[in-house]
Amino acid sequence: MKFEGKVVISSEINKVWDFISDPEKIIQCIPGIQEYSVGEGKRVTAKIKVSIGFIKGVFHASSKVLEEDSTKYTAKLSLTGSGAGSGFNGIVDIKLNRMDGSTELIWAADVNVSGPLGSLAKPILEGYVRKLVEQLFDCVRQKLA
Amino acid sequence: MGRLITLTVNGIRRSVEVKDNELLLDVLRDKLKVKSVKAACWRGECGLCTVILNGKLVKSCLVLAVEVDGSEILTVEGLAKDGELAPIQKAFIQHGALQCGFCTPAFVLASHKLLEENPTPSEDEIKERLSGLICRCGTYYEIIEAIKDASKYYQLGRKPR
């Protein structure tokens, strides 16, 4: 499942880059985050509360920086996680573009939901993941505004 | 931090401390040591944890233990009367209506309950009433035969214990 989006952040590019490349900061923007820790090579492990309708499950997720180029302002992250006997995994690409006084953040995500939950409720879960990523970048926008 | 509940299991009053999140299945098996109550899915699908709760068949893996404070529970251990097996138990033996035996307590109990409520069930009714239980060994024909055979005793009005 692939989806993408962009947000314009009224902040200059280095500030944005510092924020999104610092796990301690960006993690504050993950909806439903309950606990997290940052390990070697910016590997983040986190406990995330997932709310879909009246369902509230806890997913244990981790993300890792696969590529990061602070000169080109691009990064590639991998995400994996599991909970309630199912799992998800994906890749997120981020690119920043300098704009007049602000920064354009372009993101693309390719996320798979696997396991029994995924198969019974694929449309619901995919919708949820999409919303989650959108919320995340919207939060970045707000925090830096 | 638990609470004390009292219930009657197979005619005997039992008190036991339970936590709010404990299931009747686990309290019966682990705390009250009523081991005839089995489980194979823990999700209400296989029916092997079936007990008679206040006169009704229920799957005890979906019942909280705290809910049943003051209730009466009958399991297969309580079917024999003065050391004599219930007719359905005898019929299960006679017809070889069991193989590995893991589902047998649930099938015996559900068949007993069925015959008590309807001593002359049709084959379709038997199938319908036992459709919530799984016997993977596939001893279904023998179970049906056992129920049909035990039927005559239940028609004579053997009072349930």
Place this chain on the structure above:
Amino acid sequence: MSFKYIGKPIPPHDAFQKVTGTATYTIDLELPGMLYAKLVTSTVPHARIKKIDVSRALEVPGVVKVVTGRDYPYRVGMYAGDRDLLAVDKVTWVGHPVAAVIAETLEAAEKAMDLVDVEYEELPAVFDPLEALKPDAPLIHEKMEEYRHSPAFKPVPGTNIANKFTLIKGDIKKGFEESDEIIEEEFHISHVSHCYMEVQNVIAHYHLDGTVEIWTSWQNVAPVRQIMALSLGITHNKIIVRIPFVGGGFGGKAGLGWEALVAILSKAAGHRPVKLVLSRKEQFSSAAVREGFHAFAKAGFKKDGRFNAYNVKFILDAGAYADYTVNVGRAVGYSADGCYEIPNIYVESLTVYTNKIPTTALRGFGYPESHWVLEQIMDRAAKKLGIDPAEIRLMNLLKPGHSYMGTGERLREDAGDPKKVLTTLVDEIGWGKPSEKPSHPWKIRAKGLALFVKGPAQPPNAASSAILKFNEDASIDLLIATGNFGQGTITALMQIVAEEFGLPLEKIRVDYVRDTHKSAYTWQTVGSRGLFTDGIAVLGAIRDAKKQIFRVASEVLRCPEDQLELVDGEVRVKGKPWEKIPLQDIVMGYTYPNGNSVGGPIIGRGVFMSTHTTYLDPDTGQGNPTIFHTFGGTAVEIEVNLLTGEINILKAVEVLDLGKVINPLLVKQQIHSGLIMGTSISLYEQIKFDERGWVINPNFTSYYLARIKDIPREVVGRFIETPQLDGPYGARGIGEHTMIGVAPAIANAIFNSIGVKMNKLPMNPENVWRTIKEQRPDLVEEAMKKFSEHRETVEMII
């Protein structure tokens, strides 16, 4: 000869315990100080394990220890020897156990298991065995050459082939050249789960002194001990394996289990007993299930119907571990020719690793798979040649005393009467007689049949033994390790003992617990061999005990041993029944009135050892793999709803040449229940995977099993008794056989009536509907038309 117990419908020996709920299974056991284990399993299909962080899990109150694979990097197994206890460097399927949490309570273990953080570096994964065979496929077992595998198998290191089996007879090329009709087909089966009701569970206590006690829900004690001893380096007699009542096995509790893992967990947890109980979800994703396969078959027939050449390639999807499946692959291969004499055969059977759930044996062990292919080929050929399906079978049938099977084995004179099996089957189903009108015009009725032959798949040297011990009152303790998971074998063995000594059945006891320390050795109870092999051992023990009894009685009665007989629990002089000694006066030694005594406690021992079986030639599959063969057949009459694809079995007939019926009640039970399990696997069961290799239906709601409402409307079981001369009372095994023919018989019924080829299992409504729609769209349209125009009140048509 008239018998008192043999051939009588005696209820299962343990029925009382089972109906009263007093039968104790491993899952019911608790030991003082027992801890609970829970597995942390992989969420990715193929990956290196970079790091496992257990620190947060250890913080959960009640957690005693978290063990990971690197702590105990053992490689274990029975045949392929390819299994780890917990993943060491990499995970190979979603569900692969990575770590085990040990805690004071199950609740604490379940909390902590979520907190173990495993860092993976994903590797390319492969899910289809055909893909896994390609040269550039990801390699799942890089160090295959280091595995300790049984000499019967041929792994191919550097590939994903866990075993390559080849069977060659005659000249396949010439065989096809000389055939008049060639049939080529592709077949598939899906992974299925055993779904024994009692989940796999183990209690292990690794004592401080190095003794290991195991309680396990498993079929057999001996292999558990053998595998543990070899892999953990413990002396056999320091491992005590006990198996109480077992809630079903179906082959899924044979070979390697969790015992070695739980034993090391017990050691790691300070030598306290540890219990591991799999959840149903884990049964479906972390334990082993039955493999799926692709089969590519090509068959050549002569115009007159003679089967002339058979080439088939089986590609088994063995999943990440193939410890037992390599033997399934071998059995699929050497049973490819079923009950037919085919002069030219070339079979290749590849057991292939993929990044999916591991696989193992399931009731029938390769034979349901090989017969799914072969028995459909027979009907396809029959149609092409314009010969009746029963006729073409008869023409090609193996002839005991004359025929040679694909492996080169000469079929013994006493192997049974396949012809009579076929004729009985044909009679019972009313072959050739038209079916009654279907219940609705959009349905069809059809008949189909399938034959089968099966022997136990086992190593050539698989032995059994029995010890028979008299007590003071001449009651008997029979010490055997024969597995007791519902088949009824123990009851039959008890009948044999009672018969031979003329004692009431109540005087014969077989304990409910199998115990490596106390029971006589038996290799395994698998492959429908128990009654045959262990029956022979028991008869040996009976003979041995009788000899000892007669020796003493001969002295006491002053009569030659050959003049004595055992009747109704007494030793009598033949022709002078008043000269006798009751058994209880002999079995602990005979005491004369003055106190002088002779003899001593009677203990009989007997063995079964196969003397004519061999390993199969690694290049040609030639040899003698089996100790006996049981012939049988299944015929069905079905109703197919062309509108919905539903199949309803109106009548199922099963005929078996079982040599001798020891217990008709329990044989019928096996037939009935085998037909039900066969129905369930044919029509409903299928483990489904998503594109990441996750099992997406790991439960009884989306993995459907036949319920009581789904059973065939009528079942008929018929026995033929052509004695197997070396079998106990002439008997052969039948436990697995009863489900082999169901799937091909159903598929053949559909093919015979509407020409639609059902090459894929399961034949669930959607698959049947889709297949008919693809091959005969006209039928579905016509059914819809008839349904729409139906003029009677429509009720319950679905």
Place this chain on the structure above:
Amino acid sequence: MSFGAPYFTLPEFTYHKPKTLKEALELLDTYRDEAKVMAGGVGLVAFMKERLMSPSHVIDIKEIPELKRVEYREGAGLKIGAAVTLSELENNEIIKKKYTALYQAIKKAADPIIRNRATLVGNICEALPWVDGPIPLIAYNAKVEVMSLNDVRLIPVSDFIKGPVEIDLAPNEIATFIHVPDPPPESKSTFLKFNTGSEFALATMAAHVVGSVKPKEVYLVYGAVSTKPVRASEAERIILTSENIKEAIVEAATKASQEIDVVSDVLASEDYRRHLIKVLTINALKSIFEVS
């Protein structure tokens, strides 16, 4: 019911068993998001085992007297309390006589042992695509009564179920009753379920028609085919406007199989479901109009 979590135990919570509705509402008002209401517990316990819900408080409404009642008043219809089990409804003579589709759906729901605990309200609150209860209820225009401490709302079942696992219920509200209008005279209904070889239905439908010769109202409601219960409104219109019902049945069924949003999932593919919709619809309409 299960999905695929490996747990045996339940997450921790505090159990409450209020004796009155007021007490229950007060508890709920206190704990809100942290609480879940339980009637039969069939869904809730399963969801908790699957770790799809981990409430800190469970409020058991099973012993609240007014919720244990089924009332029927002519003209007003049925009022079913949230603690009434499916077994109790199965034995209710009025339902058997007047609400055929509802009766048939209950008879076919889960299995008889589960029905001894499961409730109709609970069934609706699960809002899972394959549950049976909502389908006939929507066909009868039933409404859910939802209560909080200071408010009562009546919501059509079709609106109450917003999507899979999503219902129109605030954290301080309890779904207390279901109101099923009295079917007008000349009303006929039926419920069909296709679940051969499956625990969950692959497709269900309820048909309810008012007026036997010239239909005045037609409800064709489908379950287990989409992410929530759906009506085939164009197919309904075909029946409503048809001059010759016999002729219209197949047309309506074909339309229904086309107009609905249908999903593919682990149980069945989209095209097979569409086919089943057509078959079920023909069957249902035929039995309602007794085409002979």
